[in-house]
Each structure stands twice: as C-alpha cells, then as structure tokens.
Amino acid sequence: MAAVSERTVAVLAGGISHEREVSLRSGRRLASALRGVGLEVREWDVDASLVGRLRTDPPDAVAIALHGGEGENGSVQAVLELLGVPFVGTPARACRRAWDKPSAKAELARAGLDTPDWIALPHTTFRALGAQAVLDAMIDRLGLPLMLKPDQGGSALGAQVVTDRAELPAAMVSTLAYADTVLAERFVRGVEVAMSVIEDGDGPRVLPPVEVDVVGGVYDYMARYTPGAATFHCPARLGSAVLATLEEAALAAHRLLGLRDVSRTDAVVDADGRVQILEVNVSPGLTETSLLPIAVRAAGADLGVVYAALVERAVARG
C-alpha cells in the first residue's frame, strides 16, 4: 500500500453546469490543499477525455470538486463506480436522491426532521392547470414571503425571495430559466447556519456550525462569492443547546440520505430556536468564501489533511 504522501489524486472540477466557475475555484483550492500535504494532484475537467484519462492514467482516487449537474446528480459518480475508480464522496444513487431538493426534503420530513413547508411543480403543470389558480393555492399554503428555487442546483443560482403576490408570476418565469421545476418554500426568518460533516476518522463528525451574516440581503450568489459581502461566525453565535440540535440534524441528514465522506447541511434557526433544514449538499463549495473551509479552519484542522484522510478512506474502500 502506498504511503499517503505518494498518493495520486485526480481533482475533478469545471464541468458544464451553471456552477462551472465556482467549481473551478473549488478545484484549484482543493488541489492546492492536497499538494500542500504532499499528494500528487492532477486537475481534470469533466469532458470527453475523462474516461480515457481514467483508464490510461488511473489515479489512486478521485476527489470531486464539481458543483451542479453531473457532478452532484450522481452521473459522474456512476461512471466512476462503473470504472471501479475509488472516489471521495457520496455514491451515485444517494447523490441522485440528495441532489433533487424536493426528494431530499420529503425524505427528511418523513424522518421527522424539520424543513420548511414546500411545493415543487414543473412548468408543464402550471401550463396545464392554469398558473394563477395554482399560484394562489401556493400562497394560501406557504404564505408570503416565500422562497423560490430551481429544484436542482446550488450556489443560490435562480433562488429568490418573493414578498408580494403580484411579483410571483414574474419571479416564476425567472426561476424557470434555471430549471423546468420550481421549488417554492415557506420563507423562514432567522439565522442561517451551515454544518459540514466529514468522515475523516471513526464515523461522521460535524465541524463547528458556521453562521452566515448578510446584512440587508439574502445569501445569494453575489454574497456567496464576493469576499467581504458576508460575515461568518464559527461557531455560530447560538446557545449550546441549539448548536447541539444543529449538529444532530446535520448528522441525521447525512446518515438518512446515505451521504458519504463529506456533506454540508444548510439550515435556518428561527426565532423560537427551531432548526429547519433548507438543503443538503453532496459536494460542498471549497472556494475562499465557502463554508466548509471556514469550518475546517475553525476546528483547527487543515483542508488538505482532512481531504487526504478522505482520499485514504476512498482508496481503502477500493
């Protein structure tokens, strides 16, 4: 067996999803972190050359820094499984379940985990049944403001808050530019918190929750990727009981959805201290402003060391 420092890792980043740019930044950061702990790293985009590269120049393991599309919906993972290439992250089938926000929320809710009430509908349903009647029913159920999101995808692309009934139809058109199905969710005021789960030792552990503080706006794409646009507090400025609840929720979601190695669960803590899970990510962002690296740092750990351990775990799985 090769020593850790002799491992060769292929970091997959880029792809052709709407989140390509973020993924490239995550990939560069991860590659640098892994090189920093002595691993040999190749940085590969996901394109027609990938399978050939994996066959002719097989790494010891693949680390996935892809966001959106094939990198999170299980497609790339399925190909890696098909080729027998060890990889860091969640297996293909579980990715597919977690990636689809309505499916993941349904599973969380079934297991008794709190998640804001929601409705997910494709454009075709609105067209067939008449948009206005369905939108009215949606508002009656979820109230205002409400959150619209594409049913798949991350980085808050296409996500928007609707405060006024009159704005809803136009907001639907905007969000449907990102996906054919919209997830409408009750808007919960409170503190946004992200919990990263890693399995770098004996079983999954939760890193200190990161509180996101965006003054005067939602945690949208601009706030996520503009340094200084958001302030992060780690651990979150919450009582120990709430922090414990957050950590339990993240672990429960990680286990329930069959996630592996690494995940991030985003939640909001409302005024009553209730934890509501917003979504779960199988490939957390690793950019300079991303939440998992902040949590790693706050835990006194090193991103390269953490991911090197995950690489070892992947290699050991075979």
Add this chain to the structure above:
Amino acid sequence: MAEPPQPRRPSVVAPAAPAPTERFAARTAAMTASEIRALFAVASRPEVVSLAGGMPNLAALPLDSLAVEVADLVARDGQVALQYGSAQGVPALREQICEVMALEGIRADPDDVVVTVGSQMALDLVTRIFCDPGDVVLAEGPSYVGALGSFAAYQARVVHVAMDEHGLVPELLRSALHTLAQQGITPKFLYTIPNFHNPAGVTMAVDRRAEVLEICARHGVAVVEDNPYGLLGFTGRVYPALRSLDRDVVYLGSFSKTFASGLRVGWALAPPAVRDRLVLAAESATLCPPSLNQMIVSRYLAGHDWRSQIKTFTEAYRDRRDAMLHALETYLPDGCTWNVPDGGFYVWLTVPEGIDTKAMLPRAVTARVAYASGTGFYADGLGSSQLRLSYCYPTPERITEGVRRLAGVLEAELDVMRTFGTPARPAVGPTPSRNGPQAPSPHTP
C-alpha cells in the same frame, strides 16, 4: 420543538476574506461576483456555441512566418525589445500608426500618438484625465461595455444618446445637450464608435459626422472617437474618421482586430495638450507599453502585406455575417428584429416583447448557446429586450447551430411567459434578509 436559544457566547469571527475588503474604495462597490459572469464561464466549453464574446478570428494569420519574425526580433534587438521603453511608445511604430490612420483620411504627426496597452487602456487614460466623480459623459445607447466600465471606475455619469440605422442621431444629441445645459451641466466628452458599432453594428452616416462635431463644438464638448473596426468593412468602403474632419478629436485605435488582440497594442491620437497629459497618466499606470509587443507589431507592419491580411479577415467575417443573417431569417420566431451590419463583428437583436434577455441567459446556457444580454451595454438599465450576437469567432456552421439553439430558447421563454402571463422578474431587487432587523433573532435570549 427545540429549546429556546441560550444567551450569546463568545465565537470566532471568520471573515469570508481578509480584512482588506473593508478598506476598498467606494467606487469599487459594484465590482462584485455576478451570476451573469458565472454563466459565461460555461461559454468557454466546446459544447457551447458562444455568440457572446468579440474574439477576433486569428486562424488566418501567417503564424509560421510570424514565429520566425519574433525569434529574429529577439535575437537581433533583444536588448531593446526586452528593456523598458518610452512611455509614449516606440517611435517607429508611432510613424507606422500614422500610415494606418491615413487610410481613414487622418493626417497625423507621430509625436501626437500615444501607444497604449490596447485601446482599452487609452480609454481608461482619457477618462482618468478628463473625469472627476459625477462628471457627465455622453455615449451612444447602447455603448461598448468596456467603455462603460471605465466610466464607472472613475464615477462618471453616462447619459446615453440613441442611434438609428445611420448611427448617432444628431437631433437627439442636440436635445440631450440642451437638457443637460438647463441643469447647468456640460458633459466632459462624447464617446462614440462611428464605424460598425459595438454592440449595435451600425455605422454613422457620413453626412452626420460633421454635424455631430459641430454640435459638440458649439456646446464645448470634446469628442472621443473609438475606432477599432473601421478597416473591417465588407463593402470595401472606408469611412472618413471624425478625426479627419476635426483635429481636436481624441482618436482611439487598436491592432486587436486588424492583427492580434493578444499583443494588447492600441493607441490614442490627441491634440498636444491632451497628449502630454495622457503620456504622464500612462507613465503612472504602466511606465511604458510592452516594448516587445510594439516591436512585433512594427515588424509585422513593415514586413507583411497587412492590407491583404485585413482583406482576408474581412472576407471571413463577411461569410460569418452572412451565415448569421441567414440563420436568423430561418430560425428566429416572429417578433425578432435585427440590423444588417456591413462591417465589424456584431448583430444587435431585439427579441419579442417582454422577454428579458438577462433573465433568459441561464436557459440559453442550458441549451448550450451564449450571447451578451443588452443591459450590459447601457449604464441606465435599458437594453433588457436586446442582445448582442457576435459572428467573428465561430465557424459559419457553428453560427447556424447557435442561432438554431437560440431560437429554441426564445420559444421556450415565450412559452413560460404565456403560462404566467408576464415577463420574467428583472434582476432581483432588495429582498428581505433572513436575519435582517425586522426578524426576531434567536441570538436574543
């Protein structure tokens, strides 16, 4: 239900980035991450037909002979080519630039030429020496996005003047100046792209040129003429530069479209007083433009039939323009209109009423086609019904495929709009924060 929150306890503040972000100048507040820029990252993938960028097609350049020239240049003149040079630029190149400008009727003294790092730097320098924060600049509507970026960087306010199929409309220029004069405002300059406009694709009619100059002179407004495409006409006709009619015009030129954009060699031709200030500003910006790149351009102009090369370029661009126009006619839905450019790189497309081209861009990227949405070419929020299509870089076959995909995107967007009876919501405005002041906070015990 979870137990009520506990009193706040000490926590580690982990800023998203180092503290310097808090010290950024106010004028950089708009320099943030954007969804649109993120989507353009996908356009670099080969699966995507990008009709967005204005990259020149360099395939026709004689790369082998250029390689020999550059090697010889470094071998023979490396001590000069790799050394600092004059802030104003290499004298021999400035003489050659005057020969290039002569094709458009400009008689210039090489001493009035300032070589810059692309004409974008010339634009930056011109704005720097003329504009204080709050000053007004007139620009065609729409206008070059890079110019709007320079104006914004110096906190100048842009007032757009509309065009028609013959370019800037003199009557509207008069009207804009009159309105501003009533407010006690004299714009610092008019920024205009008279030939094969970016993004509008139109050319200012010859009989309007003197009139525009006369209007500006009467109101004490300088004229900045940006002319990167002037030699790229498809009919063989070369239009007289505004500078050829008025020596006070500040003229910006570039080798990016006629030779090689990667060399970043452009220039400004300016009256002596302006030239002197430009040279001093250039010194503080870059000390000097890259000597090697200037000397490569100079060698190219001296040793190659660059006029024939431009003809080769324009023939390729004309073929691509034709492919695009044919595809637009063939595929686009009713309600679309566009201009027919007779030079340059761009078609300016107006989409069916209600479609917001910026909001539609994610749909286009999903369909593997990219364009530049119209709002980027206005400083005042207009342009949501327009988009710019570039035909300069993709092959005619790819252009056809790209337009076919774009047509499908437009149809899909219209379908969704019909369902909801409304256009898309424009760029998301102020939205409530989850943790804003109105929200009861779990931080508060």
